[in-house]
Amino acid sequence: MFRSAVLKCVKKPSSTLDYGQHMPKEYVERVKRTVPKKIYSNRLGAPDIIRWVLPPEDYVPTPERPWMDNSLQKNLTRSNNYHKSLLETKFFRLRKPQYNKKLPDDDWFIFTGDYVIVMVGKDKHRKGKVSQVNRETNTVLVEGLHTKLKDINSELGRVGLKPMKRWEEQPLDVSKGEVKLVNPYNESPTDVEWKLNEKGTEYIRISKATGHEIPLPKEAFVTYEYTTKEKYLESKKDTTATEVLKRTYVPKLCTFEDEIMESLGIKEKRQRKPTFWY
Missing domain, CATH: 2.30.30.30 (SH3 type barrels.)
Structure with a gap:
């Protein structure tokens, strides 16, 4: 209920209007190079260790869009220098210039x-x-x-x-x-x-x-x-408004696993053990 009320709140145009508002967030982070290269998890309760392509704190914003050629080339060069420094004995210094934080x-x-x-x-x-x-x-x-x-x-x-x-x-x-x-x-x-x-x-x-x-x-x-x-001209990959408004979900009392088995025609004769909530 609380989430539904928040989604219905009036939003300021500054939070929604942007030239790249429909650009996938994953793609933008990828061209910025600020994505994890490898995540070391399952460390017996210890926090995960993330190896970045380029650490987010070392990303330098540019006047151009991140997916433009000049910005992309700068980000690629910066990430390469970062990984080269990991193999050297020299300490990698963040060369990011001081700039103001993003205004709310x-x-x-x-x-x-x-x-x-x-x-x-x-x-x-x-x-x-x-x-x-x-x-x-x-x-x-x-x-x-x-x-x-x-x-x-x-x-x-x-x-x-x-x-x-x-x-x-x-x-x-x-x-x-x-x-x-x-x-x-x-x-x-x-x-x-x-x-x-x-x-x-x-x-x-x-x-x-x-x-x-x-x-x-x-x-x-x-x-x-x-x-x-x-x-706007719709393409083949776009979902039409009529398809979006269709109600396709039918609530059932069975579990997700039982629903999948029913759709695939799998019959299970064994009975599950009872579970209890305390």
């Missing part, structure tokens, strides 16, 4: 497609649109703002050509107040909070300064599978 869902308010105002750097007090959100590092990228000139291909100099350069957006830390949402009432930066709507059916963002609602952008609902739920 209650304190996260910015999504892809939001209009924000940059509060630091050369583009201070300029308004822009959020193009990417990284919850692991509490950072966002703003289109055309807080940029840095970087080389696209530095190997062109070997051929005698000038290296190509382009402006690349740099991450802005939300936890340090480097960006703030735009108040639609007066176009000024504002702090926001989550509040239930009048019907109590969903959480909405409310400006602390004026009390006006800041609606969620359409881009916040985009995932790697669809732009909107209505435009």
Whole structure:
């Protein structure tokens, strides 16, 4: 009963909306390399010993998605260095840079497609649109703002050509107040909070300064599978809604083993010994 009540509770959009929300968690952990390589169990009551491909505390979050080529290559290199150090006499030092801990869902308010105002750097007090959100590092990228000139291909100099350069957006830390949402009432930066709507059916963002609602952008609902739920195309591997709503479970008084034997046509003439609960 308690579990059913918890599942029916209204959830904040920050806990559900994400571009990779439908990506299998096991796959994400595998590309991060933070999965057990071998687990030594049955140690006579002692806790299990886990040998990791890469220890979770040594994982370094990157601005890109973990399954992107650059991030995947960095994780593979890092895990290889970790296992090489186990065979050497040198102590493996965690080279993970210091970064802020992931903000809880209650304190996260910015999504892809939001209009924000940059509060630091050369583009201070300029308004822009959020193009990417990284919850692991509490950072966002703003289109055309807080940029840095970087080389696209530095190997062109070997051929005698000038290296190509382009402006690349740099991450802005939300936890340090480097960006703030735009108040639609007066176009000024504002702090926001989550509040239930009048019907109590969903959480909405409310400006602390004026009390006006800041609606969620359409881009916040985009995932790697669809732009909107209505435009999603079902494939052969998808379970249709009619199949999901079918009731296939029939409660029985027999045990699980007896139910399997009955379905397979196995008949057991022996009688089980009585069991007692104290």
